[in-house]
Amino acid sequence: MVSVAQLPSDNELARAPAPTPQIQSTGKCRNLTESERRRVYCELLASTNDGNLAPGTFGKIAQQLGCHAKTVQRIWDRGQASIREGAMGANVDSKRKGKCGAKRKHSPLEIEEAIKRVDQIDRQTLRSLASASGIPKTAIVKHMKEEKRLKARSSYVKPALSEKNKEEHMKFALSFLQPGPCGKHIFSNMHDYVHVDEKWFFMAKVKRKFYVYDDEELALRSVKNKSHITEIMFLAAVARPRHDHHLKREFDGKIGIWPIVQNVAAQRSSKNRPKGTIVVAPLSVDALVYKAIILEKVAPAILAKFPRSYKDKKEFIQQDNASPHRCITTELLRSSGFTTIDVANQPPNSPDFNVLDLGYFNSIQSLQYQKQTRSIEELIDAVENSFHEMPSGNLSKTFITLQTTLRSSLVNFGCNDFKIEHLKKDSTIPNIASFNLECDDSVCKNALL
Numbered sequence: 010m011v012s013v014a015q016l017p018s019d020n021e022l023a024r025a026p027a028p029t030p031q032i033q034s035t036g037k038c039r040n041l042t043e044s045e046r047r048r049v050y051c052e053l054l055a056s057t058n059d060g061n062l063a064p065g066t067f068g069k070i071a072q073q074l075g076c077h078a079k080t081v082q083r084i085w086d087r088g089q090a091s092i093r094e095g096a097m098g099a100n101v102d103s104k105r106k107g108k109c110g111a112k113r114k115h116s117p118l119e120i121e122e123a124i125k126r127v128d129q130i131d132r133q134t135l136r137s138l139a140s141a142s143g144i145p146k147t148a149i150v151k152h153m154k155e156e157k158r159l160k161a162r163s164s165y166v167k168p169a170l171s172e173k174n175k176e177e178h179m180k181f182a183l184s185f186l187q188p189g190p191c192g193k194h195i196f197s198n199m200h201d202y203v204h205v206d207e208k209w210f211f212m213a214k215v216k217r218k219f220y221v222y223d224d225e226e227l228a229l230r231s232v233k234n235k236s237h238i239t240e241i242m243f244l245a246a247v248a249r250p251r252h253d254h255h256l257k258r259e260f261d262g263k264i265g266i267w268p269i270v271q272n273v274a275a276q277r278s279s280k281n282r283p284k285g286t287i288v289v290a291p292l293s294v295d296a297l298v299y300k301a302i303i304l305e306k307v308a309p310a311i312l313a314k315f316p317r318s319y320k321d322k323k324e325f326i327q328q329d330n331a332s333p334h335r336c337i338t339t340e341l342l343r344s345s346g347f348t349t350i351d352v353a354n355q356p357p358n359s360p361d362f363n364v365l366d367l368g369y370f371n372s373i374q375s376l377q378y379q380k381q382t383r384s385i386e387e388l389i390d391a392v393e394n395s396f397h398e399m400p401s402g403n404l405s406k407t408f409i410t411l412q413t414t415l416r417s418s419l420v421n422f423g424c425n426d427f428k429i430e431h432l433k434k435d436s437t438i439p440n441i442a443s444f445n446l447e448c449d450d451s452v453c454k455n456a457l458l
Contacts, residue, residue, distance in 0.1 A: 039075055041084075046101045049074065049081055050088045120144055120152045124159070167425050168358035175423025177356035179456045182415040186448055194448045196412045198249065201319065202353065203264060203311055205246045205303070205328045206365040207294060212239040212388050214378055241291055241388055242269045244299075245365055245373075246307050246326075249408045250401040250442055253316040259442075261401035265310045266373075267302060268389045269294055289385045299333040300341075308347045325353040329363060361414045361425065364407045372403055405441045406434050412446040419448065419456045 041049065049070060056066055067085070071078040088099030115123070123142040124132070131141040139146040153159050170178070189195035215235055221227060232238055246264035253260045271292040278284040292298060303326070311324060326342075328334045339351045360366040376395035382388045410429065417427040438444045 040103070040105065041074065041076055041080065043102055045074065046084050046103065049084050050099055050101045053081070053085050115144060115148060117152060117156060120148065121156070121159075124149075168360070170358055170423065170425060174356065174358050178359060178362075178418050178423040178425075181356045181359070181362065182418050183453065183456060185412075185415060186453060189447060192450050194450060194453050196415065196445045196448065198251075198443070198445055199408060199411075200249055200251055201322060202325050202327050203246050203248045203307075204364045205244065205307060205326055206363050206370070207242050207244045207269070208365070208370045208374075209240050209242050210374060210377060210388065210392050212382050212385075217378070239385060239388065241385060241392070242294060243267065243392055244269060244302055244307070245370070245396065246310065247364060247369065247404055248315070250405050251316070252442070253318075255317040259401065260314075260316050262404050263396065263399075263401070264314055265306065266393060266396040267306050268392070269298065269302070270385070270389070289389070291385075294333055296333045296336040300336050303337050304342075304345050308342065308345070308350055311350060312347070321349065323349055323351055325351050327353045327355060327363065329355045329360065330357050358425075361429075362411070364404070364411050367407055367410055367414065369399075369404060369407045372399055402441060409434060409438070409441065409444060409446065416446060416448050416452070419452050422456065 052070060053062065053066065056062060062085075067081045068078040071081045074081075084101045088101045091098075091100040120142075123144050124138065127138060127141040132138045135146050135149060138144075139149055142149075144152075185197050185199065186194040187197055213230065213232060215238075217230075219227060243266050245266040248260075248262045248264060250262040251260050252258075269292050270289050272287050273290045275282060275284055275286045275288050282288070307326070311326075312320075315324065326337070328337065334354075337352055342350050342352065355362050373392065373395045376398060377388075377391045380387075380391040380395070382391050409432065413430045413432065417430065418425070421427050432438065434441055
């Protein structure tokens with residue numbers, strides 16, 4: 010029998026909780042938590058017989074918990090020693106709190122200073138950062154967990170702007186401002202602007218992420234050539250959603266989306282169709298193709314879908330200054346019979362001034378990738394369905410993001426080196442469709458200097 014230095018008192022036994030279910034061993038020695046240490050001591054107290062512990066008790070409990078028998082013995086000895094010293098209850102807390110392990114070779118301040126001395130070009134991976142800073146990779150990882158300010162951030166290449174480009178960016182942003190209350194300016198509602206742009210949509214994405222269990226196999230996705238994945242260019246036209254008082258319903262702002270394709274005869278036979286069968290094929294966009302789409306599809310759709318209250322008002326087709334777009338002018342629209350539609354060109358190198366490039370195209374594409382497509386016809390259907398399934402609230406939010414971008418351009422004097430503000434639109438803006446951003450008068454005055 011193992012002799013016990015001091016029998017537990019009646020009060021100690023009364024304070025001890027009932028034995029808890031035994032924990033299965035993990036087969037690996039480990040450190041016990043504070044609650045596990047107290048449970049071990051209580052189980053040892055319950056195992057005493059006339060103040061003695063049976064031989065092998067320490068090893069039996071240690072095996073159940075996956076720790077060493079010496080650990081259980083130290084818990085018992087520490088609890089008994091604390092009672093002998095006059096403690097009201099046994100103290101079996103670990104003494105490892107913050108005082109165990111090797112001492113740090115580098116303080117957080119030293120790590121931060123070493124990392125900041127490294128050029129950002131050498132901070133693209135943890136391995137290169139560790140090599141350039143002299144700080145071990147493991148130390149950097151631990152530092153990132155403790156210091157939340159250090160994190161990986163994405164960097165995107167933006168168009169290089171000349172001084173003339175910056176001036177044109179500010180003039181374009183100022184054109185949307187109008188006087189507001191309390192000496193401030195407020196952005197116009199942009200109800201008379203239709204944003205037009207093109208985008209490539211792909212049938213498959215080379216790299217995709219799926220959530221699977223370790224006993225599941227990822228489904229095989231294969232193509233003949235990753236560099237020749239089927240792609241179709243679409244042209245979309247959108248306006249800001251609003252309430253249509255005549256029809257007494259919401260106008261979703263979706264003018265339309267059109268695939269830029271052509272019907273051609275198949276040049277060779279395949280298992281699906283013989284040679285000469287009429288098939289759908291992508292079409293390269295040039296000035297003639299773009300002109301035909303605007304005059305035959307976009308402009309008529311604007312007149313057909315815009316609320317009646319805007320029928321006699323002037324609408325603007327906003328487009329970037331790509332070479333094929335320059336053929337579309339206000340004079341061309343007038344000569345084609347569209348007397349209420351004008352053309353508003355964006356300044357050069359300003360993709361962020363179009364709501365389609367600002368995130369709406371990406372939202373459509375994320376929905377399209379959720380649909381499985383195996384042919385060009387299925388890809389066209391998937392993109393068109395995604396365009397119509399996208400909630401109009403997302404389009405309203407993108408217009409507010411556009412106003413944020415215009416304001417940031419003014420604050421930075423036309424430069425595009427800024428981060429788009431996050432306004433937490435869902436929680437801070439009660440009516441997104443009618444909300445317009447304010448701009449301080451000082452920002453406008455500085456931009457005009």
